Amino acid sequence: MKPLDVLQQSLHKRVLVEMKGGQSFRGTLDGFDQHLNLVLSGAEEVRSDTVAARPGLTLLRGDSIVYISP
Amino acid sequence: MKPLDVLQQSLHKRVLVEMKGGQSFRGTLDGFDQHLNLVLSGAEEVRSDTVAARPGLTLLRGDSIVYISP
Amino acid sequence: MKPLDVLQQSLHKRVLVEMKGGQSFRGTLDGFDQHLNLVLSGAEEVRSDTVAARPGLTLLRGDSIVYISP
Amino acid sequence: MKPLDVLQQSLHKRVLVEMKGGQSFRGTLDGFDQHLNLVLSGAEEVRSDTVAARPGLTLLRGDSIVYISP
Amino acid sequence: MKPLDVLQQSLHKRVLVEMKGGQSFRGTLDGFDQHLNLVLSGAEEVRSDTVAARPGLTLLRGDSIVYISP
Amino acid sequence: MKPLDVLQQSLHKRVLVEMKGGQSFRGTLDGFDQHLNLVLSGAEEVRSDTVAARPGLTLLRGDSIVYISP
Amino acid sequence: MKPLDVLQQSLHKRVLVEMKGGQSFRGTLDGFDQHLNLVLSGAEEVRSDTVAARPGLTLLRGDSIVYISP
Numbered sequence: 001m002k003p004l005d006v007l008q009q010s011l012h013k014r015v016l017v018e019m020k021g022g023q024s025f026r027g028t029l030d031g032f033d034q035h036l037n038l039v040l041s042g043a044e045e046v047r048s049d050t051v052a053a054r055p056g057l058t059l060l061r062g063d064s065i066v067y068i069s070p
Numbered sequence: 071m072k073p074l075d076v077l078q079q080s081l082h083k084r085v086l087v088e089m090k091g092g093q094s095f096r097g098t099l100d101g102f103d104q105h106l107n108l109v110l111s112g113a114e115e116v117r118s119d120t121v122a123a124r125p126g127l128t129l130l131r132g133d134s135i136v137y138i139s140p
Numbered sequence: 141m142k143p144l145d146v147l148q149q150s151l152h153k154r155v156l157v158e159m160k161g162g163q164s165f166r167g168t169l170d171g172f173d174q175h176l177n178l179v180l181s182g183a184e185e186v187r188s189d190t191v192a193a194r195p196g197l198t199l200l201r202g203d204s205i206v207y208i209s210p
Numbered sequence: 211m212k213p214l215d216v217l218q219q220s221l222h223k224r225v226l227v228e229m230k231g232g233q234s235f236r237g238t239l240d241g242f243d244q245h246l247n248l249v250l251s252g253a254e255e256v257r258s259d260t261v262a263a264r265p266g267l268t269l270l271r272g273d274s275i276v277y278i279s280p
Numbered sequence: 281m282k283p284l285d286v287l288q289q290s291l292h293k294r295v296l297v298e299m300k301g302g303q304s305f306r307g308t309l310d311g312f313d314q315h316l317n318l319v320l321s322g323a324e325e326v327r328s329d330t331v332a333a334r335p336g337l338t339l340l341r342g343d344s345i346v347y348i349s350p
Numbered sequence: 351m352k353p354l355d356v357l358q359q360s361l362h363k364r365v366l367v368e369m370k371g372g373q374s375f376r377g378t379l380d381g382f383d384q385h386l387n388l389v390l391s392g393a394e395e396v397r398s399d400t401v402a403a404r405p406g407l408t409l410l411r412g413d414s415i416v417y418i419s420p
Numbered sequence: 421m422k423p424l425d426v427l428q429q430s431l432h433k434r435v436l437v438e439m440k441g442g443q444s445f446r447g448t449l450d451g452f453d454q455h456l457n458l459v460l461s462g463a464e465e466v467r468s469d470t471v472a473a474r475p476g477l478t479l480l481r482g483d484s485i486v487y488i489s490p
Contacts, residue, residue: 001170003177006199016195019136020161020204021090030071036177036201037073037106043139055086055139059076061106064090064136066159066204069183069195089276091230100211107213107246113279125226125279129216131246134230134276141310143317146339156335160301160344176317176341206299206344209323209335229416231370240351247353247386253419265366265419269356271386274370274416281450283457286479296475300441300484316457316481346439346484349463349475369486371440380421387423387456393489405436405489409426411456414440414486 007032010070015040018066023047025060029070036062077102080140085110088136093117095130099140106132147172150210155180158206163187165200169210176202217242220280225250228276233257235270239280246272287312290350295320298346303327305340309350316342357382360420365390368416373397375410379420386412427452430490435460438486443467445480449490456482 027040097110113128167180183198237250253268307320323338377390393408447460463478
């Protein structure tokens, strides 16, 4: 299973994304491209298991991502 | 929905952009390119929910962006 | 033996992956691409030999990886 | 309006440029290329609204730039 | 002698590799590619001349490498 | 005036170069390439307006450069 | 004189190389490639003008280099 296949299978499902600066986002994966840029809907920024912000629809830049967990 | 489609749909609407150094900008998305370089008009730099500066028209370099929230 | 051959031989086996920010993940390598983006199933985040989190299926971004140990 | 169009329109006008290390420069935009490398004439380095240095003609490397404000 | 020739000549010999985060690895060079991704067998992580870990077979990502000493 | 034109015009003239790590170099620009790699002759490393070292002929790597001031 | 010409002229001569992490190496330049990856023989790691280590033959990764002084 190729990395992009994981994203394809996770479309319209909830994912957890950790960014390089230590930020984490939870939301529904609505899209992605080959750079691992991600579109999350209903996104929440999560810090220590509490919701820090609710940016809603969010475009996460791929090169700031550490991991994506479907 | 591809990441660039989110930007296309957000044209001429207010967006929030968080940069790698922790800076945030709010403004109207007036343009973008495939590197995620963004043009914001009426841009404000936001720190802890207060407006820190009003650079107005602003070109944000894509590789400094963490996320964009329409 | 080329680097990607090591990954090919490690498919469906347990690997340890250390990331640039100091995080480590253990899991079963389910896939990879030429950017060294990795898919781990049953992944655990490991800190000081204790399990810190169990993200399960995880996509690790290649450019955040320091080393991979099959 | 594409990002490079903003630069085209700002040619021979004063711009403010913030760099990744926190430095800011004000000067007249005399040129640019597709990497966002910029040429400023009459450039001043600005710290906390005071002029810290006057390098005059300056070539700013694009990948060190956070934002450009015409 | 081109940089990749040094690696070719070091195949199946012991090398010392220093990574950007300050980590060092010693092991037998079993392979490499044009990105300087390296395969070490019998690898040991070295800190202050003591062995900190023995990951064994290890794939070191090229862009995290500072230097390689055959 | 394109950024590389500024370098072309500065050939054989004194320039000041600031690097990402905060180092600065003064010297005569003897050459450059499209990556903004620079060759300085008679180069001096400058710290707080005092000369810290005199490496003489120096090749500065372009991606470590913040700005160049002819 | 192009940057790579400086390296060509420095072949088999002693050079000083400063890396991004603050490390410096002195050695005889035995080879290079277009990425500024360098091969030094008889290399010494230098800290505050004292020799900290003698890795001998060393491959220095180009993108970790700040400057090279023949």
